[in-house]
Amino acid sequence: MAGLILRRFEPADASQALEAEAEFATGPDVFLPGFDEASDFSSWLGKVDxxxxxxxERVGWLRAEYLAAWVxxxxxxxxxxxxxxxxGLLEQVGHIGYVVRxxxxxxxxxxxxxxxxxxVAxxxxxxxxxVGCAEDNAASATVIERCGGVLSSRFLHQGRPFRRYQIPAQS
Ligand SMILES: CC(C)(COP(=O)(O)OP(=O)(O)OC[C@H]1O[C@@H](n2cnc3c(N)ncnc32)[C@H](O)[C@@H]1OP(=O)(O)O)[C@@H](O)C(=O)NCCC(=O)NCCS
Incomplete structure (x- = not known):
């Protein structure tokens, strides 16, 4: 696709990143994982680093990369x-988390x-x-399968049916 760029978050992204985070405030998804409303964007960037x-900073956190998608x-x-x-956590949540506004x-x-x-992987x-995906998340299942995802198992995460896919990393 022409025009989509993935890169690390930067301090200058604060306004749009916080706007996006606010859009997800009432739903189950988050835009800035681990963002603390009482804190600020630069603190979140520090956490990400x-x-x-x-x-x-606490048990269960993973070595991870967080990328912003820009068009x-x-x-x-x-x-x-x-x-x-x-x-155990990795097995449940998988290697990937993603949201689109x-x-x-x-x-x-x-x-x-x-x-x-x-x-990147x-x-x-x-x-x-x-890659885990809720059974009823048809859009995500479509995306995963389109990227070569092969269904490997089904499981319950916090009582909700999920699919687990495997996708070969690409060079
Ligand atoms: C899942 C999500 C990331 C998809 O983002 P997106 O940019 O709309 O995805 P794409 O445009 O690349 O592809 C989505 C595909 O799913 C299809 N789709 C969307 N809703 C669908 C539905 N209810 N049933 C079947 N297919 C559906 C779309 O039509 C599209 O396929 P197409 O290109 O053939 O039309 C986005 O919906 C989102 O952020 N959801 C909330 C967070 C989330 O669920 N993250 C994934 C966790 S596993």
């Missing part, structure tokens, strides 16, 4: 690649983001990505 370096000057989504951490959905952005993330040392 820690997690990126594998310095967990032109608009922040359209966020994707996380979790490289390692608590094996509501008014940017249905344009192939998540598909492009996940494709790119399979390359390879660079970070993963051979195969495990």
């Amino acid at each position: 820690h997690v990126r370096a594998g310095c967990h 032109g000057d608009e922040l359209v989504g966020r994707i996380s690649v979790r490289f390692e951490g608590d094996p 509501v008014h940017h959905r249905g344009r192939g952005y998540a598909t492009e983001m996940l494709r790119h993330a399979t390359v 390879r660079e970070g040392g993963l051979g195969v990505l495990v």
Whole structure:
């Protein structure tokens, strides 16, 4: 897809990143994982640096990369690649977390983001990505399958049926 760029978050992204975070405030998804409303964007960037370096602030946090998806000057989504951490947690939540802002959905952005993330995963040392997806999340299942995801199992996460897919990392 022309025009979609994935890159690390920067201080200058504060306004759009906080706007996006606020859009997700009332739903089950988050735009800035681990963001503390009582804090500010630069603190969140500091947290991300820690997690990126594998310095967990609490048990279960994983070494991870957080990337912002931009189309032109608009922040359209966020994707996380979790490289390692608590094996039980990784087994449940998988290596990938991603969201696209509501008014940017249905344009192939998540598909492009996940494709790119399979390359980031390879660079970070993963051979195969495990990606979890709620059974009723048809949009995410479509994206995962389009990126080469093969259904490997079904499981319950917090009482909710989930699918587990495997996607080969790409170079
Ligand atoms: C899942 C999500 C990331 C998809 O983002 P997106 O940018 O809209 O995804 P894409 O445009 O790349 O592809 C979505 C595909 O699913 C399809 N789709 C959307 N809703 C669907 C539905 N209810 N049933 C079947 N297919 C559906 C779309 O039509 C599209 O396929 P198409 O290109 O053939 O039309 C986005 O909906 C989102 O952020 N959801 C909330 C967070 C979330 O669920 N994250 C994933 C956790 S596993």
